[in-house]
Amino acid sequence: MAEVHSKVSPLTAAGIASLPFETFLQIFTSLPGDDIIHFLSTCSSYHALASDESIWRELCLRYGVHDLAAFRRNGTHHTFYSVYSGLLHTYGPLLGLWASDIPFHGAILEFRVVTEEEAGWVGIVGEVWIWEEDDWEEDSDSDEDEGSMVATDPYSPCYYECLRIELVQSAADHASTRFTRVLHRKHADTHGKKDPVLQTIRRGVRLNSPHKQAFYVLNGFIGEESRSHLHPQFPPECLQTLCRDTARLPRLVARDEQPVDHRRHLVNLKYLGHGDGVPLLYYAPSPEDFSTSHSVSIIPPLSAVDSRRYHNHVSPRKYDLPDMMSASIMAFMDTVSAKPAYTGHYFPLPRLPARRPPPGPEHDPLPNRWSLVKRLEGLWVSHSPNGVVASEVVYIHWEEGTCEVQAWKVTGSDCMPRGALSWKFDSLAPAAPADYQRFLTGMAIDVEGRSQDSLLHVYKGIGHTTRSLGYTEEVREREVVVVVVSEDEIRIRWAGVDDLDEPFPEVSTCRRCFERDVARETVSAQCIRRPAQRT
Known part of the structure; x- marks a missing residue:
């Protein structure tokens, strides 16, 4: 052939x-x-x-x-x-959203074509999604009983530059690319007090072959009570088909990498000063039945200090439990592990839809219940005002075989990590909104005032929770009431969880992710963009 x-x-x-x-x-x-x-x-x-x-x-x-x-x-x-041959042919497939498999919290990375004139350069920019949780807006006007049930709307993240792929004109009709790494000194610095450091580099992105890296959490006990728990696979199975789409991969030569293996250090836990039931994260090869696909990685700086700073930027949320890499460095001055042993694999996420205009007087008829649940599939921001992590990204998946609607964590927390199932419901068993009027009122949803053709569907479902730091205990199933307010908004009422050690959100709100409106965004500091309005 x-x-x-x-x-x-x-x-x-x-x-x-x-x-x-x-x-x-x-x-x-x-x-x-x-x-x-x-x-x-x-x-x-x-x-x-x-x-x-x-x-x-x-x-x-x-x-x-x-x-x-x-x-x-x-x-x-x-x-x-020159634009296609010099930039888009190789790096155009990067455009869109990517999710990291960094343990627990994960991260979201977005690549887009630079269109704003004030940028001063042309090409593709990579930006990390970062939520500034001190911007929460609690509803302080509600009374004590209903206040705990009022859901704060989720909001859009800020966008922090981390990589530039610049198109540089080199000859009459030829162009080449130049890579610039953006090092932010502090995530919370949005007032321009410390400008980021720009470093010109030879390469910025690496294409990875399917890897065998996995993550485990030791329950912290030594001896017969010691147990290791496998971290959830990422991406979850419902996103694996997209990850195998070669059209989403940059046209680079894929590189093989050996998995990081910390198992040799497990015998030295007593010398690491570890125990007493405190969970410990360590890296090791994945089981044989774990399947992965191609991924990309952002190449970190060579300097140990800059590498740590850059890693903290592209993975802005830190888990609270200790990890074997840090422990081995402190105990044995392990110079092999002194450099960042793992920079994360990024996997492609579905394209975001354009924001729909508000319906006019002659708007299309509302979808029926059956077509609605199928149209829920996509990326959403889940916001829980009382949660350990206020805003997370979930992928809502329609499971055709079981007719279930499932919400899988794309980003997570120390207790419920990325890759875990958050909640689900059976779309074949809707509930009557009138049976949940008290809950709906607490969610600020007016049942009686809605027209007959308004879109409001209620389902009883199952939510997954755990009280263990490190995801080392069996997941508990909790009853949830899922209210589909519209095609773009879902509210979840969680059953009481007073027996858990930490407070859990009573109500969380999910809003669909849409394409950004870059033209209306504001630049709050160099290399940091804020959304025009909260979603």
């Missing part, structure tokens, strides 16, 4: 080249970029086609680049050909 593609007879080539140009364009719209480039390079008869901007414009459109206005600032004169 390879010979058929690489050896085209002059007669065949001449015949193909004589086709109308519009026919080529029509054919190319259904071909991947790799196949188009391969086709144009097979014979000199096709070289004239390659000089036509229409081909490269169509390829740029696939990555959301509709015009060249953003690429012709600051004295540059990029063409669709």
Whole structure:
């Protein structure tokens, strides 16, 4: 088959080249970029086609680049050909959201094309989603009984730059890329007191082959009571199909990596001063039945100090339990482990939908219950005002075989980590809203005042909780009442959990994630953007 593609007879080539140009364009719209480039390079008869901007414009459109206005600032004169060949062909598949498998909390990384003029450069920027939880807005007007049931709306994160993939014009119609690492001195610094450090680097992103890295938590006891617990697999199974889509991977050579293995240190726990039931995180190869896919990693700095700072930036939420890597460094001055042993694998997440305009007087009819639950699938922000972590990202999945709606954690906490199932309900068994009027009133939902055709569905479901730091105990199932307020909002009322050691949110609210409106965002400090409005 390879010979058929690489050896085209002059007669065949001449015949193909004589086709109308519009026919080529029509054919190319259904071909991947790799196949188009391969086709144009097979014979000199096709070289004239390659000089036509229409081909490269169509390829740029696939990555959301509709015009060249953003690429012709600051004295540059990029063409669709230079933008695609120099930037989008290799790094365009990065555009969108990626989730990290860093233990417990995980992280969200977003790549987008730079369109704002004030940036002063053109290319692709990588930004970390960071929530500033001191911006919570509690409802202080409610009385004590109902106040605990009022759900604070989730809000959009701030966006902190971590990597720039800059398109640099190098010749008449050629371009190259330049990588810049962005080191923030302090996450909470949004007032410009400490500008970030910009470092020009040779490479910024690595494509990983499927890996065998896993995470375990030791229950902290030594001897016969010692138990290791496998951290949840990430991504969860419902996202594995997307992760196997090669169209979401940058066109780089995949690299193999050996898993970090801390098991040799487990025999030295007494010398590490560890025990007394305090959980301990350690890294080791994954079980044979764990399946992973390709992923990307952000290449950290070589300097130990900068590496730690950069790691703290791309993984902004820290788990509270000790880990074997830090313990072995302190106890044995293990120089092999002194550098960050693990920088995280990032896996692609689904594309975010565009925000829908509010319905007009002649809006489309509301979806029925059956079609509604299917349309819930996607990324959501879950906000729990009394939670250990206020705002988390979940992926709501429609399980066709069981007709279940499931919420899987994309980011998590020390107790319920990323990759764990948060809650679920059976879409075939709706409840009557009137039976839950007290709960709905506490959620500020007016049942009686809603019109008959308004969208409000109630379900009894199961929520998963645990009181153990480190996710080392069996998950408890709790009754939840799931209220589908609209296609873009869900509220969850959790049953009483007074027997848990830590307070648990009574009500959490989920809001669907939409595409960002970058034009309306504000720059609160260098390399930090704030959303125009809370979602």
